[in-house]
Amino acid sequence: MINLENIVQTFKKANQNITKRIIVCAGTGCVANGSLEVFKSFVNIAKEMNIDVNIELKGEEKGYFLTKSGCQGFCQNGPLVNILPSGILYIKVKTDDVKEILEESILSDILIDRLCYHNKGKLCKGQSEIPFYQKQCRMVLKQCGVIDPENIKEYIANGGYVAAKKVCGEMTDKEICNMILMSGLRGRGGAGFLTGKKWDLARNQKASKKYVICNGDEGDPGAFMDRSVMEGNPHSVIEGLIIASKATGANEGYIYVRTEYDLAVKRMKKAVKDAIEIGLLGENIFGLNHSFTINVMEGAGAFVCGEETALIASIEGKRGMPSPKPPFPAQSGLWKSPTTINNVETLATIPVIVNRGVQAFRQIGTESSPGTKTFALTGNVLNTGLIEVPLGTTLRHIVFDIAGGVTDENGEVWEENFKSVQIGGPSGGCLTREHLDIPLDFDSLKKVGAMVGSGGLVVMSNKNCMVNMAKFFMQFTQNESCGKCVLCREGTKQMLLILMDITKGSASEDSLFLLEELAKAVEVGSLCGLGRTAPNPILSTLRYFRNEYDAHIKEKKCPAGECVDILSYKITDKCVRCGVCFAKCPVKAISVEHNRHYKINSIKCIKCDVCVASCKFNAIERD
Amino acid sequence: MGLNYNKFEKTCKILEENEFDKSKLISILQGVQEEYKYLPEDILAFIASSLNMPLSKVYGVVTFFSFFTLQPKGKYIIKICDGTACHVKKSTGLIDAIKKKLGLKDDEILTKNMLFSIETVACLGACGLAPVIVVDGVVYGQATPNAVVRLIDNVLKEEKEK
Numbered sequence: 001m002i003n004l005e006n007i008v009q010t011f012k013k014a015n016q017n018i019t020k021r022i023i024v025c026a027g028t029g030c031v032a033n034g035s036l037e038v039f040k041s042f043v044n045i046a047k048e049m050n051i052d053v054n055i056e057l058k059g060e061e062k063g064y065f066l067t068k069s070g071c072q073g074f075c076q077n078g079p080l081v082n083i084l085p086s087g088i089l090y091i092k093v094k095t096d097d098v099k100e101i102l103e104e105s106i107l108s109d110i111l112i113d114r115l116c117y118h119n120k121g122k123l124c125k126g127q128s129e130i131p132f133y134q135k136q137c138r139m140v141l142k143q144c145g146v147i148d149p150e151n152i153k154e155y156i157a158n159g160g161y162v163a164a165k166k167v168c169g170e171m172t173d174k175e176i177c178n179m180i181l182m183s184g185l186r187g188r189g190g191a192g193f194l195t196g197k198k199w200d201l202a203r204n205q206k207a208s209k210k211y212v213i214c215n216g217d218e219g220d221p222g223a224f225m226d227r228s229v230m231e232g233n234p235h236s237v238i239e240g241l242i243i244a245s246k247a248t249g250a251n252e253g254y255i256y257v258r259t260e261y262d263l264a265v266k267r268m269k270k271a272v273k274d275a276i277e278i279g280l281l282g283e284n285i286f287g288l289n290h291s292f293t294i295n296v297m298e299g300a301g302a303f304v305c306g307e308e309t310a311l312i313a314s315i316e317g318k319r320g321m322p323s324p325k326p327p328f329p330a331q332s333g334l335w336k337s338p339t340t341i342n343n344v345e346t347l348a349t350i351p352v353i354v355n356r357g358v359q360a361f362r363q364i365g366t367e368s369s370p371g372t373k374t375f376a377l378t379g380n381v382l383n384t385g386l387i388e389v390p391l392g393t394t395l396r397h398i399v400f401d402i403a404g405g406v407t408d409e410n411g412e413v414w415e416e417n418f419k420s421v422q423i424g425g426p427s428g429g430c431l432t433r434e435h436l437d438i439p440l441d442f443d444s445l446k447k448v449g450a451m452v453g454s455g456g457l458v459v460m461s462n463k464n465c466m467v468n469m470a471k472f473f474m475q476f477t478q479n480e481s482c483g484k485c486v487l488c489r490e491g492t493k494q495m496l497l498i499l500m501d502i503t504k505g506s507a508s509e510d511s512l513f514l515l516e517e518l519a520k521a522v523e524v525g526s527l528c529g530l531g532r533t534a535p536n537p538i539l540s541t542l543r544y545f546r547n548e549y550d551a552h553i554k555e556k557k558c559p560a561g562e563c564v565d566i567l568s569y570k571i572t573d574k575c576v577r578c579g580v581c582f583a584k585c586p587v588k589a590i591s592v593e594h595n596r597h598y599k600i601n602s603i604k605c606i607k608c609d610v611c612v613a614s615c616k617f618n619a620i621e622r623d
Numbered sequence: 624m625g626l627n628y629n630k631f632e633k634t635c636k637i638l639e640e641n642e643f644d645k646s647k648l649i650s651i652l653q654g655v656q657e658e659y660k661y662l663p664e665d666i667l668a669f670i671a672s673s674l675n676m677p678l679s680k681v682y683g684v685v686t687f688f689s690f691f692t693l694q695p696k697g698k699y700i701i702k703i704c705d706g707t708a709c710h711v712k713k714s715t716g717l718i719d720a721i722k723k724k725l726g727l728k729d730d731e732i733l734t735k736n737m738l739f740s741i742e743t744v745a746c747l748g749a750c751g752l753a754p755v756i757v758v759d760g761v762v763y764g765q766a767t768p769n770a771v772v773r774l775i776d777n778v779l780k781e782e783k784e785k
Contacts, residue, residue, distance in 0.1 A: 378708035460711060473707075586769055606719040607719075
């Protein structure tokens with residue numbers, strides 16, 4: 001039988017002679033920027049310099065400890081290197097910096113200024129001084145980016161699986177469901193249904209076989225919260241699943257991960273394997289009367305499989321098409337057995353609630369939406385990345401304090417650049433300047449025609465066209481519509497065609513009426529959430545940015561200068577004939593005429609914007 | 624057509640690993656695609672008969688999921704992310720520049736010499752680095768039309784040296 005306390009003691013003992021710990025972020029963002037090379041370089045250079053750097057702790061090693069971590073959230077500034085216990089955070093670390101870090105910050109205690117983050121010229125030593133981190137409330141992500149996600153012992157040493165042990169040993173299934181219901185936890189996957197209620201429904205079913213499923217099919221473009229949790233702290237998801245299985249009486253579980261998330265799949269599989277080996281999954285967990293196993297399944301790239309019934313069909317090896325509810329999966333789900341499906345973040349929140357208690361959990365967030373929510377912050381802001389804030393935080397706080405403000409094409413921050421925030425992906429809506437001070441929670445957002453969705457926040461500046469945005473999302477939903485419901489299949493196609501007409505400047509004034517009519521029809525005439533919410537981006541942009549639609553239709557102009565079909569580039573009198581644009585144009589569309597006058601050939605031009613970006617004299621204009 | 628049993632050896636192994644279980648069809652197809660980089664028609668027929676299910680059902684599953692492909696792919700696969708964040712950061716400019724560079728027209732995704740194929744994907748989850756492209760599994764963040772043309776040139780150069 002597994003003894004958590006023993007593991008904690010052994011881990012602490014192994015760590016007691018370690019003076020410093022180096023953590024290299026190995027989330028997808030940092031890996032793309034070369035963090036694995038940095039990690040290797042630490043190992044090699046430490047060896048060359050004869051520094052005692054351990055990458056694994058077996059017994060009582062001395063010296064320093066080097067580990068990888070999951071996503072630390074500050075993705076734009078990767079690769080990130082953290083040094084504990086001092087809490088130093090180095091950003092954009094290259095392999096060439098490794099030697100210096102070892103010499104200065106590991107062997108002695110000197111801070112390397114140039115590798116630190118600077119906030120408006122002021123040096124920030126570590127996370128505690130960087131506004132991006134200071135203003136968050138990291139509860140679910142607390143250990144993401146600190147612990148080694150591939151080491152189950154470290155998760156346990158940080159209080160892991162204590163919650164699972166507690167509920168398995170001390171609570172009845174009814175008490176667990178009640179506790180989660182009292183905590184007011186709402187599903188983080190989008191709709192915000194009460195998790196406790198969902199569990200209770202499954203618990204009340206009389207069946208010999210029940211399932212719990214973790215929905216990690218995070219398909220929203222612009223969202224990567226679940227990926228980060230699965231990569232950074234996979235055991236928290238497994239612990240949540242164990243608790244869910246106990247509460248609903250299930251003994252088999254699935255973790256359904258998008259196949260595009262290579263690293264998340266790999267870490268999740270390893271985590272499950274480790275948990276089985278150590279005895280946290282399998283027969284009679286903790287020596288008690290509860291058995292539970294988990295299978296990790298890779299999705300095959302269909303957005304609609306994020307929908308519960310479609311996800312179940314896909315696990316059964318069929319086309320992932322939704323089926324009508326009721327019966328709800330909690331009544332008849334996977335292979336017709338009662339099935340509970342929860343989102344990754346919801347499950348990762350469960351151990352937090354058990355450990356902290358219902359009261360403490362409810363103190364964070366708002367009355368009707370307690371707790372925190374992670375958001376993937378992207379688009380035209382200074383700091384993109386992964387954040388966690390209490391529900392009910394204002395958009396202003398997120399965009400201007402945490403993200404550091406809206407940037408223009410040169411990366412400069414201008415407050416007046418802010419135009420809109422797209423929230424909730426293809427099923428969400430947009431929020432404008434007037435919404436900057438409303439609290440972000442499930443109910444307030446619904447009132448203004450948006451939704452929390454899975455939590456993608458894309459910040460748009462004046463240079464982003466809202467019609468184009470709506471077109472983009474419609475293209476996505478049209479592509480991903482499974483084809484079962486006529487209105488969703490054909491309606492999204494027709495809406496997309498109308499939007500294409502508008503952005504090409506070939507739409508008439510009747511188009512808008514038709515578009516609105518169609519949007520409302522698709523909303524009521526579709527079976528699942530994909531179709532029902534597909535018109536949201538259109539309805540919400542029509543509501544707040546109708547003037548942009550009008551400009552495209554009546555004046556044949558795109559105010560943001562993004563719709564390339566009604567856009568042309570020209571070189572103005574400001575040109576000093578430096579020839580930079582000529583050299584930079586990837587398709588050689590700029591030609592030299594007599595007197596070194598440059599001219600853009602509009603037929604060859606692919607409107608890639610490189611010339612505008614390269615001109616130091618603002619001599620190239622979009623019209 | 625004379626059956627070449629060696630041809631199905633790998634598929635047999637994948638089927639065995641999945642216990643000839645119909646419900647594991649997706650996992651079987653994933654295994655086969657990893658082996659061949661695409662799903663050849665005769666292998667799909669083989670899988671269907673091995674699992675005792677109609678080929679139409681297998682075909683239905685294959686065409687439903689975007690991960691599966693019935694067409695062979697190029698030696699180098701360029702994935703261009705067109706997720707929200709990349710889109711906002713002008714990924715369409717990248718697509719156009721790449722297509723122009725490779726001489727691909729309209730809906731073509733494979734170059735004539737079978738060297739490159741391009742795919743647009745909806746969000747790789749590396750939004751912090753937008754716009755993102757992936758060439759042969761390596762992620763390149765904050766890509767520009769110029770940089771991608773250079774990348775392709777480098778690949779071509781390496782290919783020539785081989």
